[in-house]
Amino acid sequence: MAETYALLIGVDAYPPEVSSRPLRGAVNDVLAARAWLAPRGAHLAEIHDAAATRDAIVAGIRSHLGRAGEGDTALLWFSGHGTELETADPRHQRVEAATGRCQALLAVDGPLVDKELGALLDATAAPGTHVVAVLDCCYSGGGTRDPELIPRYAPPRPSWRAPVATGRDAAVTAGHVEPRHALLAASRLTERAYEAETPLGEVRGVFSQALLTAAWAAGPAASCRELLTAAHARVRRLGVPQHPVLWPEEPGGPTDRPLLGGAAATEPSPYLLRCGHDGWEVTAGAAHGLRVGDPARLAFTVTGDGPEGGRTVRARVVEPTRTLVDARGWMPDDRRRAYPVAMSELPLPPATVTIDAAAAPAAAAWIRAAAAGSPLLRVTEKEAEDGRRAALGSAVLRLAVSGEGARVAPVDEDLPPVPELPLRGPLDATRVVDCLHHLARWRQLRDLDCPASSVSSRVSVEIVPWGEEEPCRPGGDGEYLFSYTGGPGHWREPWVSIRLRNRSSVAVWCVLLDLTDSYAANSVLFPGHFIGPGRVGHALDGDPVQLSLPASRPPGPGAAARDWLKLIVAEGELNTVPFHLAPWRPDATPAAREDAAGPGDGVLRLTSPTPSGSRDVGPATGTGHGGPGRWATVTLPLRTVVPVSGRGG
Incomplete structure (x- = not known):
């Protein structure tokens, strides 16, 4: 049977040489957390006030949380002060270079830096343990705007130094490490977290109280994502100037599992009502x-x-x-x-699909019947469309129908066609239309734009050959071209680093999407983060980005692949779940079918209680009391090629 191990740390009384700002609600937070955890059979260990040294916290993580094994849950809860330190070496500390600082929770004898804490939690997760950290402390500066609120922030002392990273240089091979633990944090890394007196006269951390309130109300099956979203809404309703944060944002990971473990939802909802x-x-x-x-x-x-x-x-x-x-x-x-x-x-505006039906009019009729009334598709005959292209613009998709198959391809796009799909009857036509829907959604995401917004000028995307400093420049057609090097039998893919440079005087939130010519989309490169004014964010935390051909296209002279890097810049953070679109696979289970909305309706209706909504372009997390803010996009087309002759440069 799965077990839960919880380490609860609350620090109100700090020595004056560490912080001159005592707290009143941190220990109350962990006592309230204990009251929620104890009836659920958790193995509890607590550290309060003077006992909460760096060594004691590290030892507690290793000895108590380290008892959790495969299938168990390890929960770290810290309430107390947080602080920030200047980055020791921005060339190596690329993760912190986006803000110029690293963050730390504050023990009674000094800071425990986020990278040290993350390594400890990842080690705890290594056996297959579900690891969650709840941190109710400040991560960065920002003025106190309400005199009744007490910030959980302690200014750094001159003697405190951030550790210098080692071992990260051009010889490090690429490899994106999937997040091993979930983080529920009280505030953004550019904000303070607060505690305040409740109507009953008890001082509590605003975030801790909101999170536990949500946990009591939602029950044990609620995911970390759902709990954080509910806590976020409560904090914003109170008018407190902090924004709770969930990490990682990507769907299907530890944040989509219940707080105390258990299976994640098969398809977590990308949208939440709060x-x-x-x-x-x-x-x-x-x-x-x-x-x-x-x-x-x-x-x-x-x-x-x-x-x-x-x-x-x-x-x-x-x-x-x-x-x-x-x-x-x-x-x-x-x-x-x-x-x-x-x-x-x-x-949604429908995607135009032209059918070349001369060879198989009956098969074309099956397609038209399967797509009839679909708000995503406008099906027309090739001959009729050719006569109206000048007025309507290029069609989005082209469908060539033969006696026993159908081939889907974009029009006027240098993209690989979808493998031919069987088309022997009306049931096969349903699968073909499912493919058309997938490609239409991918196209909508790739072409997402807000041309009237001024936000796009705030951040630039710099693609730099690995080990160099000067960014690449696009060709005359606006496309970036990268080549394999080496030769037959030992081709080497190009490596680059990707920088997001905030040229403005305010912090902005960014996510960098990679849309591939396999009709997939993901946010792995830069999953979503605030970048401070004048600061730089790095894709893959500064590790090299390999511009490889997909496995289905082995390197060989003339082989090529295309990607579109889409930067989305916003004044407030967005939910990135709907930005994930799996590659189109003919053998995959068909997505839930959309009900016909009726001629001219133009509204997509999804009738399944768990539809393929995670594949629709969609949600974003509101920024609350201050308004959601403006947004914009920037798209960079990339082409990766294997030289036809000779050796790549």
Whole structure:
């Protein structure tokens, strides 16, 4: 049977030589956490005040949390001061170079830097343990805007130094390490976290109280993502100037598992309904492509087996990073919770599909019938489209139909065609239309743009050959070209580093997507982070980015692959879950079918309680009381080639 091991650390009383700002609610936080954990059978260890030295914390992680094995859960809860240190060497500390500082929780005898803590937690997770860290402390500076709030921040002492990283140089091979633990943090790394007196007269950390309130309300099956979203909403409703943070943001990882372990949802919902400062809102907005022409045509449905399951909320206002909604005919019964929802009605412009039906008119008829009424597709005959191309613009997709198969390809795009799909009857036509839907969604994400926004000029993307400093320049067509080196039998893929340079005077949030010519999309390169004014963020934390051909295309003279790097810049953080789109595979299970919305409706309706909504361009996390902010995109096309003759330079 799986066990839970929890290490609870609360520090109110700091020696004056460490911090002149005593706290009053940190120990209260861990006592409240104990009250929630004890009935759930957790093995508890606590460290309070003077006992919370660096060595004691490290020893507690190794000896107590280290008892957790495969399938168990290890929970670290820290409430106390946080601090920040100047980066010792930005050339090596590339993760911190985005802000110029590294963050640390503050023991009674000095800081425990985030990289040290992360290494300890990852080591705890190595046997297959589910590891979660809840940190209710400040991660960075920022003025106190409410005199009744006490910041959990201690200025760094001159004697404190950030450790200098070693062993990271041009000889380090590429390899992205998947996150091994989940982090639920009280605030952004550019903010302070606060404690305050409750209506009952008890001082508590604002984040700790919000998180435990959500945990008591939601039950043991709620994921870390759902709990953090609910806590975020409560903190913002209180008007406290901090924004709780979840890491990692990518779907399907440790943050989509329950706080105390258990299986993650098969397909975690990318959208959540919560009660924010301005009423009920869904964590989805225009920044990911939601159309704002007629908000009333946009709707979300609560998923799951609870009493709210199947209930619908309809959009009232679509903002850049959230959608304010109305629950018509019902009302969510618990403001403490975040409810997973799926996009059930989405107005989208249809993708134009031309059919060359001369060879097989019956097969073409099956396709037209399968796509009839689809809000994502506008199917037309090739001959008719050719006569209207000048007026309508290029078609998005082209479908060549033969006696027993169909081949899908983009029009006027240097992209590989989809392998021929069988087409022997109406059931096969359903699979072909599923493919058309996938490609239409990919195209929508690749072409996502906000041309009127001034935010795009704030950050530049620099692609630099590995080991060099001067960025590459695109060709006359705007495309970046990279070549393999070596020769037959020992081809070597090009390595680059990718920098995101904030040229503005304010911090901005960035995510860097990689859209591949396999019709996939992901945010692995830069999953989402704030970059400070004048600072630089690095893809893969500064490790080399390998521009490799996919496994299905072995290196050989003339082989090539294309990628589109899409930078999304925003004034507030976005939910990156819907930016993940798996490669199209003909043998994959078909996505849930969209119901026909009716001729001319233009609204995508997803009837399944757990639809393929995670593959739709969608949600964004609202920034709360201060407004969601503006957003923009920048797209860089890349081509990776194997030289036809000779050796690459």
